[in-house]
Amino acid sequence: xxxxxxxxxxxxxxxxxxxxxxxxxxxxxxxxxxxxxxxxxxxxxxxxxxxxxxxxxxxxxxxxxxxxxxxxxxxxxxxxxxxxxxxxxxxxxxxxxxxxxxxxxxxxxxxxxxxxxxxxxxxxxxxxxxxxxxxxxxxxxxxxxxxxxxxxxxxxxxxxxxxxxxxxxxxxxxxxxxxxxxxxxxxxxxxxxxxxxxxxxxxxxxxxxxxxxxxxxxxxxxxxxxxxxxxxxxxxxxxxxxxxxxxxxxxxxxxxxxxxxxxxxxxxxxxxxxxxxxxxxxxxxx
Amino acid sequence: xxxxxxxxxxxxxxxxxxxxxxxxxxxxxxxxxxxxxxxxxxxxxxxxxxxxxxxxxxxxxxxxxxxxxxxxxxxxxxxxxxxxxxxxxxxxxxxxxxxxxxxxxxxxxxxxxxxxxxxxxxxxxxxxx
Amino acid sequence: xxxxxxxxxxxxxxxxxxxxxxxxxxxxxxxxxxxxxxxxxxxxxxxxxxxxxxxxxxxxxxxxxxxxxxxxxxxxxxxxxxxxxxxxxxxx
Numbered sequence: 001x002x003x004x005x006x007x008x009x010x011x012x013x014x015x016x017x018x019x020x021x022x023x024x025x026x027x028x029x030x031x032x033x034x035x036x037x038x039x040x041x042x043x044x045x046x047x048x049x050x051x052x053x054x055x056x057x058x059x060x061x062x063x064x065x066x067x068x069x070x071x072x073x074x075x076x077x078x079x080x081x082x083x084x085x086x087x088x089x090x091x092x093x094x095x096x097x098x099x100x101x102x103x104x105x106x107x108x109x110x111x112x113x114x115x116x117x118x119x120x121x122x123x124x125x126x127x128x129x130x131x132x133x134x135x136x137x138x139x140x141x142x143x144x145x146x147x148x149x150x151x152x153x154x155x156x157x158x159x160x161x162x163x164x165x166x167x168x169x170x171x172x173x174x175x176x177x178x179x180x181x182x183x184x185x186x187x188x189x190x191x192x193x194x195x196x197x198x199x200x201x202x203x204x205x206x207x208x209x210x211x212x213x214x215x216x217x218x219x220x221x222x223x224x225x226x227x228x229x230x231x232x233x234x235x236x237x238x239x240x241x242x243x244x245x246x247x248x249x250x251x252x253x254x255x256x257x258x259x260x261x262x263x264x265x266x267x268x269x270x271x272x273x274x275x276x277x278x279x280x281x282x283x284x285x286x
Numbered sequence: 287x288x289x290x291x292x293x294x295x296x297x298x299x300x301x302x303x304x305x306x307x308x309x310x311x312x313x314x315x316x317x318x319x320x321x322x323x324x325x326x327x328x329x330x331x332x333x334x335x336x337x338x339x340x341x342x343x344x345x346x347x348x349x350x351x352x353x354x355x356x357x358x359x360x361x362x363x364x365x366x367x368x369x370x371x372x373x374x375x376x377x378x379x380x381x382x383x384x385x386x387x388x389x390x391x392x393x394x395x396x397x398x399x400x401x402x403x404x405x406x407x408x409x410x411x412x413x414x415x
Numbered sequence: 416x417x418x419x420x421x422x423x424x425x426x427x428x429x430x431x432x433x434x435x436x437x438x439x440x441x442x443x444x445x446x447x448x449x450x451x452x453x454x455x456x457x458x459x460x461x462x463x464x465x466x467x468x469x470x471x472x473x474x475x476x477x478x479x480x481x482x483x484x485x486x487x488x489x490x491x492x493x494x495x496x497x498x499x500x501x502x503x504x505x506x507x
Contacts (some may be wrong), residue, residue, distance in 0.1 A: 021471055027459035232418055237316045237448070238336070244446070246317065248430065251441040255432040303476065305454050308493040312455040313501045315428035316448040 001046060006037050010145065010156040010204055013037035016046040016084050016089070019055050023080030030081070030159050030180045030193055033201060040118035043067075044093055045087035050074040052243070061065040063087040067094035079183055082191060087160065092143055092156075093241040099145035099154060100246060100253045103239040106144040106153055107136040108203075113153045114282060115144055115261075117239050123218040125167040127274055129194060133173050134275065138200040139208065148249045151256045152207040157200045167192045169271065212285045213263040216274060220267035225272055232263040317365075333365040334391055348393025359387030371395055418469050418488075421504045423462035429503070431456070439504050445502050458494050459503065466507050469495060 001017030003024040015037075018024045024279075045065040049055035059077035063069075065087050075083045083208055092101060104117035105128035114126040114136075125141040131137030146153055159180065167182065168192060180187035180193035213232060236254055237243045245249045262285050268274035306312070314396045317333075335350050337338045342350040343358035351358050370380040374392040375381075430441040438456045440449045453461075454476070461467065461475040469492040476482060476491075484490055498504040 199505075202446075228437075230437040230439070233434065233439060234314070234316075234450060247446045248441055248443065251430065251439070255434075255439055259434065261431065290435055300479050303454050303457055303480035303484055305487055305490040305494075307484070308486065308489045311497065312452040312494060313497045313503075314450045315501050411469070 005031075006041060006169040007031055008035040008037045009158055010140070011154050012043065012092070012096075012156065013039065014043050014045060014088055015041040016045045016047070016087070018080070018084070019049055020047065020059065020061075020077060020080060020178045022077065023047055023061070023084050024058055026081040026180060027084055035204075043088070043091035045084060047080060047083055047087070065089065065091055067091050079186060081180060081193065082183055082186060085159065085193065088158065089142065096143075096145070096242055097246070099147055100250055101240055101242045102144040102146060102236060103142070103241070104144040106139040106155075106208075107154070108139050108153075108206075108208040109136050109282070111208055113139060113208035114278070115153070115210060115213045116216055117144075117213065117236065118215045118217065123166070123268075123274070124216055125160055125269070126169060126271060127164065127216060127278070129160045129162070129166075129170055130173065130271055130275060132197060132200060133280065137203050138196050146210070146253050146257060147207065148246070148253050150207075151210070151253060151260070153210055154207050155200070155204050157196040157204055157268045159195055162192050162194055166188045170194055200214060210257050210261050212282060213257075213261050214276075214278065214281065215263070215265040217265065217267050218274075219269070221269055222273045222277060222282065223267045224264050227263045227265050229258050229263070233258045326338055332371050332395060334362040344387070344390040344394045346390050348390060348395070350394075359384070359390040360393070366391070366395070384397065418492060419464060419495075420466050420507045421472075421499065422466040422507050423459050423484075423498075423504045426463060429459075429480045440503065442503060445503065448504065452462050454491070455494055455498060458491060458498065462504060 001018055003021050004017040005024050005027050006013065006015045016024065043066050045063065048064050049059050050060040050062045054060040060074040061077055061080055062074045062085045063072060063083050063086060067090055069090065084086060102115070102117060104115050105124040106113050106115050107128050108114070109220060116127055118124060124240060128141045130136055137159055139153060140157055141160040142158060143156050144153055145156050171179070174194060178195040178197070182190060182192045184190045215235065219223065233254060236258065249266070264281055265272065266277050268277060301312050303369055325329055335344065339350050341361060343355050345351045345355065345358045349390065366374070370383065373380040374383070374388055375395060377392070379388040424442070424444065428443050430443065432439045438451045442449065450461055457476055457480070458472055461472045464475060467475065467490045472491050472495070473482065473487045494503060499506065
């Protein structure tokens with residue numbers, strides 16, 4: 001394609017092609033310094049005009065690639081960066097086979113990983129982003145990759161997708177040059193992408209042993225309760241797009257994770273109390 | 287933590303085993319939210335409510351409430367297909383769905399967020415043509 | 416009174432992991448995962464001795480456990496139907 005970029009993110013290599021320059025430029029800025037794959041890529045994403053003339057007239061971006069959603073509506077060129085990110089999400093959600101894929105944020109300390117999982121909007125991306133600036137290493141905000149052979153978590157540090165109020169929270173914490181453009185009017189409201197910090201990038205290839213699973217929920221008075229292992233297992237299968245297709249290997253990996261890790265559900269009224277609870281539960285799990 | 291060994295159920299003799307009522311349920315099967323491979327949106331499924339809230343009723347605004355709450359819609363016996371979900375989101379009532387419950391189910395779907403294994407199913411439903 | 420006779424797959428077909436009072440079962444022939452609560456795992460154990468109807472399953476389990484609950488055969492019959500729907504047992 002006319003414009004393209006190859007990116008190595010954790011164990012996955014993407015090639016993103018585009019009929020327009022601007023999304024590739026925005027991606028290159030956001031992912032400056034990420035390794036070049038230097039080999040055949042695992043997944044391809046292509047941003048294409050929906051009809052040939054829509055390349056120039058009211059430009060309309062359709063997300064194509066190795067894996068697609070056939071009915072998806074096209075997006076405006078102004079949201080091209082978002083389209084590229086959604087394209088990468090789609091490849092992972094539909095095509096990932098070498099790891100058990102969990103919809104979860106994860107951070108690491110001392111070689112051990114904290115997994116934050118649960119419904120979107122519960123604030124796990126924001127919590128992970130904040131922890132990443134408070135002495136933890138960010139492994140990922142969207143997907144956690146569980147190794148099928150060794151049960152360790154692999155980092156997948158994509159740009160963090162911040163929505164609405166979370167954008168303001170992180171703008172207060174982090175230098176402006178780590179942000180992509182603010183995109184208003186998306187189906188989820190305002191979105192702004194934030195680059196992981198140097199520590200996350202340097203340690204991208206280092207796996208971590210899962211040590212604690214948390215189900216955070218925003219908007220309630222601070223509280224924590226243990227979660228039964230069978231319930232954790234059930235919830236994690238719901239948070240995985242490829243559990244079923246991995247068969248026995250998926251079963252072993254997930255039962256291993258659940259059997260080896262304590263789990264808790266935490267309710268929190270604000271991010272500071274969430275971080276306090278996380279630190280406390282982490283100390284107890286050691 | 288314990289529990290990951292290949293354990294057979296041979297507990298010590300004379301343990302009490304409760305058989306439960308005939309109407310109780312003891313088997314839950316993990317169901318894929320996506321079809322086998324790259325998704326046709328027609329093959330995705332949305333259970334109403336999701337398995338972690340099984341039994342809850344759906345209030346008109348789409349939130350989950352206690353079973354039997356007046357004015358709330360009951361859980362669906364079968365998950366919604368992608369096509370049914372699309373019709374609901376457009377304000378129609380698909381065949382097989384009670385018209386009085388349609389709005390509750392539609393609002394429930396709207397409240398579903400990406401991040402669960404129904405992620406791509408919901409993502410495609412979010413972007414109607 | 417004899418009801419339907421059921422048979423379970425041999426032990427090698429099912430991978431079992433016990434967690435906090437429940438069992439996770441991976442059924443290799445179907446590739447499906449089930450979470451089962453007592454008495455379902457115990458019923459599967461009883462069936463591994465050979466095909467049986469609900470009454471015979473109750474008798475086998477009585478040898479191992481003190482059974483609690485009224486209408487034992489009805490309760491076990493209902494569990495067998497559930498296990499059949501899940502593909503873990505089938506009628507002979």
